[in-house]
Amino acid sequence: MHLNFIAICSEDAVEAVAKELEIYGAENVKPGYKAVSFDAEQELAYKLHLKLQTPSRLLQVIKKGSGSSLPVITNQARKIKWNEFFRDDTTYLVEGVAGDRGPDAPSATDISKAVRMGLEDFYRHKELPVPKVNLKEPKIKVVAHVHGGELTLSLDSTGKSMHKRGYRMENHPAPLKENMAAALLYLAGYDGTQNFYDPMCGSGTLAIEASFMSLNKAALIHRRKGDFAFENFATFDNQLWRKVSDECRLDKREAPLGKIFASDIEQKYVDASRENALRARVEKYINFYRGSFFNVEAPAESGLLLSNFPYGERIGQSDEEHMIEFYKKVGDTLKQKYAGWKAAILVGADTPYKYIGLRPKRKIPIDNGGIACRLLIFDLYAGKKYSAEEAKS
Numbered sequence: 316m317h318l319n320f321i322a323i324c325s326e327d328a329v330e331a332v333a334k335e336l337e338i339y340g341a342e343n344v345k346p347g348y349k350a351v352s353f354d355a356e357q358e359l360a361y362k363l364h365l366k367l368q369t370p371s372r373l374l375q376v377i378k379k380g381s382g383s384s385l386p387v388i389t390n391q392a393r394k395i396k397w398n399e400f401f402r403d404d405t406t407y408l409v410e411g412v413a414g415d416r417g418p419d420a421p422s423a424t425d426i427s428k429a430v431r432m433g434l435e436d437f438y439r440h441k442e443l444p445v446p447k448v449n450l451k452e453p454k455i456k457v458v459a460h461v462h463g464g465e466l467t468l469s470l471d472s473t474g475k476s477m478h479k480r481g482y483r484m485e486n487h488p489a490p491l492k493e494n495m496a497a498a499l500l501y502l503a504g505y506d507g508t509q510n511f512y513d514p515m516c517g518s519g520t521l522a523i524e525a526s527f528m529s530l531n532k533a534a535l536i537h538r539r540k541g542d543f544a545f546e547n548f549a550t551f552d553n554q555l556w557r558k559v560s561d562e563c564r565l566d567k568r569e570a571p572l573g574k575i576f577a578s579d580i581e582q583k584y585v586d587a588s589r590e591n592a593l594r595a596r597v598e599k600y601i602n603f604y605r606g607s608f609f610n611v612e613a614p615a616e617s618g619l620l621l622s623n624f625p626y627g628e629r630i631g632q633s634d635e636e637h638m639i640e641f642y643k644k645v646g647d648t649l650k651q652k653y654a655g656w657k658a659a660i661l662v663g664a665d666t667p668y669k670y671i672g673l674r675p676k677r678k679i680p681i682d683n684g685g686i687a688c689r690l691l692i693f694d695l696y697a698g699k700k701y702s703a704e705e706a707k708s
Contacts (some may be wrong), residue, residue, distance in 0.1 A: 316550075318360055321469060322351045328494070332369045332502035336516070339363060357552065361418055364473060365533040368497035369551075371476050374458055375545070381631075382466030385421055385429045388459070391466055392433025398443060402549045403681055406449035407457060410471075414462030418641045423460060430459045430468065441498035454547040456499060480534055483593035484519060484587070489598060490491035491623055491661075491683065493534070495505070496520040500528060502679055503621050503659035503692055507531070508572045510618025514608035515578035519588025526597040529571035533563040576577050576602045576614040590668040593632035609648050617655040617697075623683070638666045646672035655697035664689050 323642045332351045336344045341353040341363065351370075357364060377400065380391045401407065411426030421429070431448070434457075438445045456471040478494040491499070499521070506510065507529035513521045527534050545551060572616060579585050585605045592598035602614070608622075624645070642662075649658055650673070662668040663689040664680070669692070679690040 316357045317354060318357060320360065320363075320637075321347075321374040321376060321467075322353065322367070322470070323372045324349060324351065324498070324558070325495070325682060326385065327679065328369055328498035330608040331369075331498035333425065334501050335367060335369050335497075338361070350657070354588065356644065358555060358559060359474075361556055362563065364545070365535050365560065367477065368527060368534045369494050369501060371478055371494055372471060372473040375472045376469045377467075378468040378469060380415045380466055381464065381678075382426075382461040383464045385425055388421075388426060388429040388461070388466055389433040389436070392430040392459075392468065393435065393436045393440075395434070397434055397437050397446075398549070401446055401455060402547070402551055403444070403454055404545065405549075406447050407448055407455045408448060408453035408455050409433075409457045409459055412460040414459060415464075415526075421481060424462050426459050430457060443698065465514050470544070470548065472543065472545040472548075473544060476534065482594065483520065483591050484594075490518045491522060492522050493520055495526045495681075495683065497528075497534075498523055499621060499659065499661065499681070500692060502690060504621060504657065505619050505621070506529060506663055509657075510573045510576070510615040512576040512614050512618055512620050513622045514578050514620065515622045515624060516579045516588045516603075517584050517623065519577055519603075521623070522575055522577035522588065522601050523592050523595050523597055524623075525593075526575050526592070526600050527570055528573065528602060529573055530568045530597065532567045532597065536560070537562055537674050569656075571600050573618065574602065574615060575600060576604075578604050578606050578608070578611065580605070580607045597600045608645050612631045613652045613656065616659075620649075620653060620656050620660075622660060624662050635667065639670050642666070642668055642670040643672065645669065647694065649673065649695055651673040653695050655687070656693055658693045658696045660693075661688050662691060663687070 322332050326349050329346045329351060333344050334344045336351060336353050339358060343354045345352045378391060378395055383390050395582060409430045410428040411423035413421060413423045435445050458469045458471055460467045478492045500657050505525060511525040516522055533621050577588055582605050585603050588602050589598055592601050661681060673693050675691040676694050677692040681688040681690050
């Protein structure tokens with residue numbers, strides 16, 4: 316059964332999501348605004364729900380058509396054979412998404428109501444019991460998106476957000492979401508074969524997501540039965556789902572392809588990272604230790620250094636002079652200790668990161684929890700002497 320999906324993500328993660336989908340064999344991968352559409356057979360679709368690390372949720376598209384007016388939207392919804400997706404005991408919610416602006420554009424509430432009317436009309440016409448709406452815990456969420464006069468009707472197949480892996484405790488002032496951490500890994504060029512090091516690991520999210528990739532461990536394999544919304548679909552194939560889940564467990568490697576290191580200057584964050592890794596069942600594959608990035612030696616001859624570095628809003632320290640000195644030390648440390656590595660550093664967009672003194676190979680805009688950031692990617696060539704000229708970027 317060939318299915319069409321939309322992977323929802325932040326705009327800055329679209330490139331990473333598209334890359335990850337292509338790696339796993341999804342077809343017709345098409346990046347869009349805060350979303351990537353793709354096709355997959357049922358078996359691959361189940362696998363993607365378990366393994367994808369970068370999206371926030373997946374929507375299974377069930378109809379596309381005109382959404383030029385509310386009556387047209389109702390009529391489109393009326394044509395769908397809802398009983399092929401809804402079980403007899405299904406409760407549902409329609410989430411309207413208004414992509415158009417202007418006095419004549421329908422609101423999200425209007426779109427939701429129009430679809431619900433069409434759905435109810437279908438059941439009445441078939442003389443079938445009308446499913447009940449449940450605003451708090453629906454078994455199925457219908458997503459109705461209208462943009463440019465076009466309607467896309469989908470079913471949310473993931474349920475709770477895919478970034479909720481279940482391993483992280485909220486014990487750090489500014490953690491990266493799990494799917495954003497994975498997106499940064501992809502954007503930095505990590506494929507699981509390189510050594511990896513996060514020298515300011517905080518809650519350990521980057522190292523844990525890196526270990527998933529290096530171990531080929533499905534990020535959502537530990538979700539409980541019934542946690543995915545598609546398990547409530549009438550089309551759900553439990554036998555196939557069990558087969559895919561078992562195969563994903565068997566696909567996990569015995570050890571990561573590259574070594575994984577994580578450190579922090581504060582012991583409480585090292586401990587928190589280790590605890591999160593234990594909950595993710597990857598603690599034994601990550602080398603944790605306490606130490607200052609500026610004082611410890613590189614843990615290997617080469618690899619990817621990726622870290623969410625502190626910036627003013629995050630650490631309550633926005634003094635310009637303090638941040639300039641900090642970034643100068645970062646640059647000196649990279650030049651002196653990490654020749655032969657690739658470094659990817661997430662920094663605040665309005666911080667004086669140019670004082671790192673190296674010219675980034677790429678500078679990628681990132682929104683981290685509402686804070687404008689930049690992912691700076693540096694190739695630190697072995698044997699190269701870095702000059703003041705490289706401060707210019």
